[in-house]
Amino acid sequence: MARVPVYVKCLYLSAPFRSRTPTFPHPLATFAAVRELRGLGKLDIMNGVPYLREIVHEPHPTLRRAAKKVRAEELEDPLVQQLIDDMFVTMYEAPGIGLAAPQINVAKRLFVVDIAIDREDYKLGPLVFVNPRFTAREGELESTEGCLSVPGKVGDLKRYERVVCVALDRHGKRFEVEGKGLFGRCLQHELDHLDGTLYIDKAQNIRDPHTEEEDETASTEGESTSAGGDGEAALSA
């Protein structure tokens, strides 16, 4: 997967919804163009200029708190819409396939997912999940995962094979989506973040990466194409 060029990487410093210097050309603009070329649809950008946020790492305390529900009126706040855009661009730049608000030090029940960015066979993203919950969880599969908040490690754990997730979108509209395979595992990984749980709490054989695929999963890649016992891609989110 081609890395998105990063010209200015800025740090998120203090107030929960305040950001720093914009990047240009913007990574999100690059992805938006690629998505349109592939016929994957337009990105839903509300505010025009998203900012990179700093991804916090274990043992940052926000990663270990249960995040708070987002109130309906909060979604009307331009700063929360800005936060969502910032989460997308931060996820794309990492790059990852999912990012939960606690990972950028915002304890809100909110995550973003896009697993379409490097796999043309997927059309699942970009999606915003506000106050998500599972209404169904079935089956079991092995998952090899990494996490942008636990850089440099991978581990093996069991996930549900299929989940059904109900959430609000960024406009407050309720939606339901079925998650299987990589998408389903990503939803479970991100929902865990909202409860203060990291994959390393559930994983066995947490290790430094041994293969190229694992290395990609552990460090910068949002996904790789061959790891994982179920034939699905490994996951870093």
Ligand SMILES: [Zn+2]
């Ligand atoms: Zn994670």
